[in-house]
Amino acid sequence: MSGKREQWNSRLGFILATVGSAVGLGNVWRFPTVVVQSGGGAFVLLFLLIVIIVGVPLIIAELSLGRASRKNVVTTFSVLAPRTKWWLIGVFSLITVFIILSFYSVIAGWAVIYFLGSVLGIFTGLDSIGLTAINQQLISSPTVPVFGQGLFILLTVVIVLVGVTGGIERISKIVMPSIVMILLVLLIRTLTLDGAIEGVIWFFRPNLALINFNTALDALGQVFFSFSLGMGAILTYGSYLSDEEDIPKSALIIGVSDVGIAILMGLIVIPAMFVFNIEPGIGPAVVFVTLPAIFNTLPASIFWSSLFFVMLAFAALTSAVSLLEVTAAYIVDQIGWSRKKAAITMGLAVFAFGLPATLSQGVLAHFTILNFSILDFMDFITSSIFLPVGGLLIVIFLGWVWGTQKAVSEIKKGSPRFALAKIWSFLIRYIMPVVILYIFISGIIG
């Protein structure tokens, strides 16, 4: 393609957009949910270990691949390793992105609905039983969640149309600080409720008996999902990055912000579940019941709850945009469609593909055997299987095909010292492939 490739307008813009991609439903919805399902502290401990050994080093890897090639997720591999088949990683990524975006918009659609519901005051004054009932009613309706999902996808398409640097940078600048502010309010509120401390202990104290390969695979999947790793989203953002940018430092900022927000959410949701006696059994919607219960203990609950859900929808939007951008960047570069045609077509396809997941919470639930949820299934195969496999391939590619030396010189363009170059290269070549493969295989068969 002719012309100069778009670049981020500022350093802050890039950081905010990448943090915006990382921070989303993965932190606010998925993290507390998985913690609840996997036994608390043990999971949290594994999660943090994997963040350090795999998560942050892989952000560095993806950013350097993207910046070195300045291409989309498929072409990056054919440019860096011509006449090989490694570009197939990119094709695999495109499929993964598509599935993730499809179920992601379903949950994000719930956030949209909860925003509207909050404004209308339908959650005010309800206790946890009432909130559970209304949640089931909302998400199992055949029309309401489809509306939320559709509206959310529409917004995502619009932002991608405006272009990466214009659209994404601008909303991230507002959303990220607002989210942190509301979360701090919620944190103070929850921790000052009677009985919250039990939840805090449960969250931090690792019950070692609960550590097994399934927990480890859950933790691995959560790190990939939450950091947007393993399928080229961070890589694509790296392709718009200027040479002066300090990649390791950026990776650290992204990692710390993402983990920080996840922990904050855990410390809000889990103690609140203890306080309000909320059953984890209701599954993926548990966070959507717990949060309104906290809001109802605050003065001006309608205000806080509307503000929170609109910000959650926006946080999800900055993540969804990064997913759609991966496919749009590919189609624009490779097939030569206009941005507009690419974004709209993909948006429609994602909507259609997500419909069974939306409806499986209600209408289709009657036909499903053994409580099989299409939504959970799409989440599981992408987070616990496709992303780790994608991440493994990326790490092997970088470590053994393209070479860590080339990566290190790419990184040094903007970070001349890169003091941890040796350790990072060692992690990439030896430790990360083994750790990912080991957890993956044991988790699948165990």
Ligand code: TRP
């Ligand atoms: N990380 C985002 C979240 O936590 C979701 C996301 C955006 C993502 N891009 C991704 C997940 C790429 C996996 C891969 O909500």
